Amino acid sequence: MSQVPNDRPLEVACPQCRQTVRWTEDNPYRPFCSKRCRLLDLGAWADESHRIAGEPAMDETDIDALLARAERDGDGG
Numbered sequence: 001m002s003q004v005p006n007d008r009p010l011e012v013a014c015p016q017c018r019q020t021v022r023w024t025e026d027n028p029y030r031p032f033c034s035k036r037c038r039l040l041d042l043g044a045w046a047d048e049s050h051r052i053a054g055e056p057a058m059d060e061t062d063i064d065a066l067l068a069r070a071e072r073d074g075d076g077g
Contacts, residue, residue: 016041
């Protein structure tokens with residue numbers, strides 16, 4: 001199956017405001033429509049409004065407690 005070349009650029013929705021954005025080299029902000037939307041999105045990541053789902057990370061205190069418990073349990077048997 002051969003694909004017919006398409007001269008029209010891909011159009012996507014801006015992740016911030018949902019405005020249609022042409023995916024071309026002329027748009028330095030792609031996939032965003034503007035510098036403003038790009039900065040708003042960056043700010044949301046910086047203040048942790050946007051997050052990647054997953055288990056919360058352990059801090060050093062939790063790791064130290066886990067290791068101490070493992071050593072204690074390992075010495076008793």
